[in-house]
Amino acid sequence: MRTASILGDWPTTEAQARAIQDELRTRVVLDEPGPEPGTGHVTGVDVAYDDERDLVAAAAVVLDAATLELVEEATAVGRISFPYVPGLLAFREIPTVLAALDTLGADPGTVVCDGYGRAHPRRFGLASHLGVLTGLPSIGVAKNPFTFSYEEPGASRGSFSPLLAGDEEVGRALRTRDGVKPVFVSVGHRVSLDTACAHTLRLTPRYRIPESTRRADALCRRALREAAASGRAD
DNA sequence: GCGACAG
DNA sequence: ATCTTGTCGC
Numbered sequence: 001m002r003t004a005s006i007l008g009d010w011p012t013t014e015a016q017a018r019a020i021q022d023e024l025r026t027r028v029v030l031d032e033p034g035p036e037p038g039t040g041h042v043t044g045v046d047v048a049y050d051d052e053r054d055l056v057a058a059a060a061v062v063l064d065a066a067t068l069e070l071v072e073e074a075t076a077v078g079r080i081s082f083p084y085v086p087g088l089l090a091f092r093e094i095p096t097v098l099a100a101l102d103t104l105g106a107d108p109g110t111v112v113c114d115g116y117g118r119a120h121p122r123r124f125g126l127a128s129h130l131g132v133l134t135g136l137p138s139i140g141v142a143k144n145p146f147t148f149s150y151e152e153p154g155a156s157r158g159s160f161s162p163l164l165a166g167d168e169e170v171g172r173a174l175r176t177r178d179g180v181k182p183v184f185v186s187v188g189h190r191v192s193l194d195t196a197c198a199h200t201l202r203l204t205p206r207y208r209i210p211e212s213t214r215r216a217d218a219l220c221r222r223a224l225r226e227a228a229a230s231g232r233a234d
Numbered sequence: 235g236c237g238a239c240a241g
Numbered sequence: 242a243t244c245t246t247g248t249c250g251c
Contacts (some may be wrong), residue, residue: 049242086239146240212235241242
């Protein structure tokens, strides 16, 4: 029901989308440390696309933050709501992600997005946007540095270096596994950068990418396959 | 003006 | 994101 009202005035043009980001950005909360890593729940969200069939599938996977065991998972399928434009990714992913989150019975805890939060041209990436719309603490963990610069962090897990937009630190390049390419962590909503990195390290005991994101990725791909096979969307 | 550019 | 087989390595 909430999703319907949000889709009601979903932007059509890039200019409208940017204006929405500029307005919602003022509601981001950056002065809370956020939930203690390793306590409560952590929820991974991800989205998969079938542009041919105009289908999008989202998944939300709730994990126990201490054990990383599955608590609950949800999916939603819909139509593509916006083209991919660098800097406007949220408008492509958020409607279906919200639909999936809405069906969860468990408290999502901290939401982990596959993308950026503050590390964004207007400091309002997917994780920030999702955080503001849901009120939930959120962080972004991306696989690429986008347009930002960074110096290679030390080779061991836990090493990090600032992710920079000019001389402004908008996130961190964080090494989650020894000798493996870093991930790019930024704050979404109601979580500090230190806490966001601590969460990310707890979520990567085995792989470079957070367990939450890996599970959400697998789940939304499966949901997309099934939706394409049965030919439904809603 | 041209190229780069989260997923 | 997605198109795609085998293959090198732990």
